[in-house]
Amino acid sequence: MPExxxxxxxxxxxxxxxxxxxxxxxxxxxKDKPSTYFxxxxxxxxxxxxxxxxxxxxxxRFLLENGNSFNVHLMLNGRFRIHKTQDEGVxxxxxxxxxxxxxxxxxxSDYQDMAKVALNAPKSPVPDALSEDFTFxxxxxxxxxxxxxxxxxxxxxxxxxxxxxxxYADEILYEAAxxxxxxxxxxxxxxxxxxxxxxxxxxxxxxxxxxxxxxxxINKEIRSFLKVHNSGITQTAKGERIFTGTIQKKYTYFTGSxxxxx
DNA sequence: ACACATGTTCAGCG
DNA sequence: CCGCTGAACATGTG
Numbered sequence: 486m487p488e489x490x491x492x493x494x495x496x497x498x499x500x501x502x503x504x505x506x507x508x509x510x511x512x513x514x515x516k517d518k519p520s521t522y523f524x525x526x527x528x529x530x531x532x533x534x535x536x537x538x539x540x541x542x543x544x545x546r547f548l549l550e551n552g553n554s555f556n557v558h559l560m561l562n563g564r565f566r567i568h569k570t571q572d573e574g575v576x577x578x579x580x581x582x583x584x585x586x587x588x589x590x591x592x593x594s595d596y597q598d599m600a601k602v603a604l605n606a607p608k609s610p611v612p613d614a615l616s617e618d619f620t621f622x623x624x625x626x627x628x629x630x631x632x633x634x635x636x637x638x639x640x641x642x643x644x645x646x647x648x649x650x651x652x653y654a655d656e657i658l659y660e661a662a663x664x665x666x667x668x669x670x671x672x673x674x675x676x677x678x679x680x681x682x683x684x685x686x687x688x689x690x691x692x693x694x695x696x697x698x699x700x701x702x703i704n705k706e707i708r709s710f711l712k713v714h715n716s717g718i719t720q721t722a723k724g725e726r727i728f729t730g731t732i733q734k735k736y737t738y739f740t741g742s743x744x745x746x747x
Numbered sequence: 748a749c750a751c752a753t754g755t756t757c758a759g760c761g
Numbered sequence: 762c763c764g765c766t767g768a769a770c771a772t773g774t775g
Binding site: 487562641708736 | 750751752753754755
């Protein structure tokens with residue numbers, strides 16, 4: 486559920502809660518895996534400290550004082566919680582927990598069991614949408630490699646750009662006035678420049694909105710400020726009627742003011 | 748009570 | 762090879 490802006494805020498707030506506290510115990514709750522599968526995790530994550538939590542695409546990377554790291558991907562329904570260690574029994578669908586000195590525990594839970602943890606994951610070569618590596622030249626190179634691809638499919642493809650999901654793809658395309666049914670290679674050059682700039686501005690705008698609405702959150706879904714991808718409204722602030730439909734297998738919100746290039 | 752919400756991987760088709 | 766489609770995962774929130 487969370488996308489780049491949500492995860493950005495979660496990472497910032499998790500830093501405030503768990504950095505520089507000794508990890509006294511690691512607990513892993515995976516089913517269908519022998520306990521030896523996780524021996525390495527226990528060796529490398531316990532009795533050290535988290536020094537920094539960074540967001541990379543839709544994952545958070547936890548850097549440890551002993552030089553190791555682990556990545557967390559929440560997938561559709563994963564959730565971070567911080568609670569008293571003694572309250573672990575009331576949390577259901579646990580994936581992994583880290584107990585900290587002082588009596589708090591960070592738990593990642595997921596009722597679908599899809600959230601992923603990866604020890605010492607290699608850095609992805611694909612640029613994050615808000616990283617310096619995501620340049621206009623890179624963006625145009627990828628456009629030229631995917632000329633026949635649907636533009637919404639292009640934006641949410643994590644092998645092209647990391648971090649954009651279903652909701653923000655709709656917001657970006659609305660703001661850039663490009664229909665989600667457009668074909669990437671048919672969009673004119675100046676609109677591609679707009680689109681590139683809009684990706685960055687919409688994501689940064691959303692981070693600010695979420696920080697204002699929920700300054701300390703590590704798991705809330707703030708979506709009510711979205712201009713089109715919003716089930717609570719039937720028209721935009723400009724009075725455009727909002728249509729919905731399935732595009733690229735994803736439930737999509739759009740308006741008639743967005744131009745289709747195909 | 749019920750609509751709505753999301754990401755990834757893999758197999759298969761044209 | 763490229764791009765699209767469906768299946769599977771399963772329940773919380775308002």
